[in-house]
Amino acid sequence: MKMTGSQILIECLKEQGVDTIFGYPGGAVLNIYDELYRHQDEITHILPSHEQGAAHAADGYARSTGKVGVCIATSGPGATNLVTGIATAYMDSVAMVAITGNVSVDLLGKDSFQEVDIAGITMPITKHNFIVKDVNDLAHTIRRAFHIAQKGRPGPVLVDIAKDVTANKTDYTKEEIKPIEVTNHTIKEEDINAAIKMIEKAKKPVIILGGGANISDSQKEIVEFVKKVNAPVVDTLMAKGAFPATDPLYMGMVGMHGTKTANLSVTKCDLLITIGARFSDRVTGNAKRFARNAKIIQIDVDPAEINKNVETKQAIIGDIKEVLKVLNKKLEQQDHTDWVELAMEKKAKYPLKYNKDILTGPYILEKLHELTNGDAIISTGVGQHQMWAAQYYKYKNPRSFITSGGLGTMGFGLGASIGAQVGNPDKQVVNIDGDGCFRMTLNELATASRYNIPIIQIVMNNCVLGMVRQWQTLFYGERYSQTTLPNNVDFVKLAEALSVKAYRISKKEEVEDILKKALQADGPVLIDCVIDSDDKVWPMVAPGAAIDEVFSEEDLENRTK
Incomplete structure (x- = not known):
């Protein structure tokens, strides 16, 4: 025809x-x-x-x-x-x-x-x-x-x-589309056997999950593998939801704004099992000192990632889901009880902390998690709000954290939330933005309004480019060059002009009630959250430092005394 x-x-x-x-x-x-x-x-x-x-x-x-x-x-x-x-x-x-x-x-x-x-x-x-x-x-x-x-x-x-x-x-002739083979690479039995021997010899293994863990849709296989290895689990920004954050073996995110427990666990482990991670500089810190006591097993679909940023002892090339199925079938139950208990003790000793006396981004994220039971899809822009969303919302479902991890694109979240909501009409989608990110692409709020796409747009409004300002505070002598934003935009009125329901939160006591109203709405909602411009993301690893040199606000105060 x-x-x-x-x-x-x-x-x-x-x-x-x-x-x-x-x-x-x-x-x-x-x-x-x-x-x-x-x-x-x-x-x-x-x-x-x-x-x-x-x-x-x-x-x-x-x-x-x-x-x-x-x-x-x-x-x-x-x-x-x-x-x-x-x-x-x-x-x-x-x-x-x-x-x-x-x-x-x-x-x-x-x-x-x-x-x-x-x-x-x-x-x-x-x-x-x-x-x-x-x-x-x-x-x-x-x-x-x-x-x-x-x-x-x-x-x-x-x-x-x-x-x-x-x-x-x-x-034109119609074609029946056949299922796509995930990879051309045949999983090599010798690689599987070598990895199993390394796992069996390990005394202090840690499993690190990267973005490939989410892309491969292998949460079931990952959970089974983690239980078999019986090891602490850490994740990167892109792996949120690939392993439930509520599981006792979960130690938090690793890297520049990772938990102290996650960073110390990776540094002190003798075997690091990497699933779909590319070892970005935001994860490794000083790459020469990353996991310096460990041998590394790297599982990835892309052979170009092997030995690219860190030295790998044993690689397994293949689709993560299929590799884990083979490992789970061949690997016997491991016992690392003492090592796991030590990690759990550190997790209890070094919890994430924030100022509970005032309205903060972390408090809003914790309350949002509580009210959605961790079932929402969260998208973000890039900056402090992105890190708070990674740290304080406990992801339990794959593909539920949508963020720009590699390019770090400010303004990404709002458009992404629209796509996520259209693709998942039965899910609640919430975009977390800073006021800097929101200013970049706020025009897409008109799109949400036009199609009545029921996203919740939360703006962490601190009138600064928060993450850049944080670096200026810590590493540039408090010289705040072009990071203060004029308080000349009323986001509530702006949203209302676009026929979007809008609220403003300026006190902790208002958070729960307004979040509940937003979650019950049948169309898009904007929430303008007025937070302190000096609020920071903790903990943090300084540029060029090893990840075990992670420091908290408390550590910083003790250094300057």
Whole structure:
């Protein structure tokens, strides 16, 4: 059957099970949008306020559902507005297909109106990208893009389509989509056996979970493995929810703002079993002194991560879920009772602390956890509020913490929360932002309002760029260069102007009542939380220090006495 390129594109998206698209129309994609008009009952389209919001929404949709997120933008500035969102997805290994229009083939390379080399621009921040100049290549390219986005380590793929391709006709044959093999790598029995021997010899093992633990949807296998090894568990920012934070073996997050117990456990262990972690500098601190007493077993789907940042004694390449199934079958029950009890004692000795006399971010997060029973999907921007959300909300479900860990994209959370809510209509989605992050992308609140997407937008409003200011306080002699934000925006009135219900919290006593009202609302809600500008994230590891040199506010005060 002959079809136009636009018809073929939509049919291919339906083949892939796409039911939601986040996008913004324009001249180069008008043919695509004309075809979408005919499929409104099959594909939901969300129109954001800005193309960056479309990319972040597709990202949040993908992270929270495990499906491929899809975004569309027109040529030129429409395409370039996707770039930050694509880079965010790339750094955190998120399966996304970004579709951009471009000028017609005969106008390419002639500095035509709204022409830009988006394939060249995005080459370093995509798993792969395609330029489609012939309608006969379109169906194969779309199918290939989805395959690449999902196979092995996930990531974004860009498909740039010349406008005349979407109008030209060719034959289309529907294809049945086969399940994608996660990886080409066969799990080697000798690697499994070597790892088991190391586990059996270990006296003080620790298990560290990274983002791959969430991506692989292997919580069941992880819990079984942890119980078999009988070892303390720590996680990175991207692994929240892969192992329940309420489990007694959980020691907290590791790294720059990790718990003292987690950081000390990693430093003192004799075996570090790493599941889907890439050893980012925010996790390792001084990499030469990271886990310096331990041999490291690294389980990862991507061989490029092995020995990249730290030295690995034994690697197991393969899909985490499948690797753990094999390990769980072959590994006998281990007993590390004394080591586990020591870790638990340290956990009790070094709890996370904050000022309970005033309204703080940690208090709001603890209360939110209590009222949602840890079942909400939490998204964040980047900064102090992000760390508080990681520390004080106890995640028990996979894919329930949506944050920009690799690129550190301020303003990511609101768009991501919209995507997560659209993908999970039966879940409560809450975006935690600082006022700095919220100012960057607050226009997407209009999107939530337009579609009545029932997210809760919490703004930790301290009138400063909190995390940068914290560094200026601790390491730059309190020289607060350009980190004070003017208190000239009334976020409550702004939300109300967008037909969004809004509340302001300025006292601890107001938190529970207002959170309950927000949780019972049937549309989007904004909560402006007025907190102290000097509130900090504790504990902390100084730049260049080893993670066992983690210090608290109390430690800092004792040093200066």
